[in-house]
Amino acid sequence: MSTESFLQTFGEDLHNRESFRRLMFYRAIVAIGRSIKPADGCGCWVYPTTNDTGYGVTSVGGKSTSASRLVLCCATNKPLDYKEDGVFMEACHRTPLCRYRACCNPEHLYWDTKANNAQRRELERQAREVAKVVSIDLFSAGAPASPLCIP
Numbered sequence: 001m002s003t004e005s006f007l008q009t010f011g012e013d014l015h016n017r018e019s020f021r022r023l024m025f026y027r028a029i030v031a032i033g034r035s036i037k038p039a040d041g042c043g044c045w046v047y048p049t050t051n052d053t054g055y056g057v058t059s060v061g062g063k064s065t066s067a068s069r070l071v072l073c074c075a076t077n078k079p080l081d082y083k084e085d086g087v088f089m090e091a092c093h094r095t096p097l098c099r100y101r102a103c104c105n106p107e108h109l110y111w112d113t114k115a116n117n118a119q120r121r122e123l124e125r126q127a128r129e130v131a132k133v134v135s136i137d138l139f140s141a142g143a144p145a146s147p148l149c150i151p
Contacts, residue, residue, distance in 0.1 A: 028060040029074050032067055036104065044103040045071075054101035066091060067104040075106035082111070092117050 036045040047056030047067035056067030065080060069091040073080055082089050089111045093099065098108035112120075 028058055028065075028070055032058060032070060032104065039100065039103070042098070042100070043105060044098060044100045044108065045105040046100065046102045047104050048102070050102050056102040056104055067102075068093070068109055071104040071106055072109045072111065075109075076111070078111075084111075084113075087113050090114050090117050092120075 032047060035048055037048060038044070039046050047058070049057055049067075051057045057064055058067050058070060059065065060070065060080060069080065072078070072091040073082060078089075090113065091109050092112045093101070093103060094108050094110060098105070103109075
């Protein structure tokens, strides 16, 4: 959809907060689509602008948000402040399928709570520690057919 057709559809009253929000959301999605670079062999869509922890970041209407969250919101038709039962949902990366923080391929993402995401990360950290002790490659057994994308 071109900007002109979007404005015809949604922008009759750009002073209307909802129309303005939709326009900012649309512009951010277009900008992300132009910026994404496919990673070699793993199916990741890498967003080039990252924060200090390596996650892709962009802005919508002057507010910073993660590129993965924006893409997942668009793919699942959810608002940027998506909540379930009053709990803010995070865009999480499917591991071991994708371990690349700048990835914003919606097939590599899912919704989860911050608490569940933190618990999963802790369990993965503990499993890596055990794997080091017994000298095994944690992600080799049962890994997906495509290579892991670990930057």
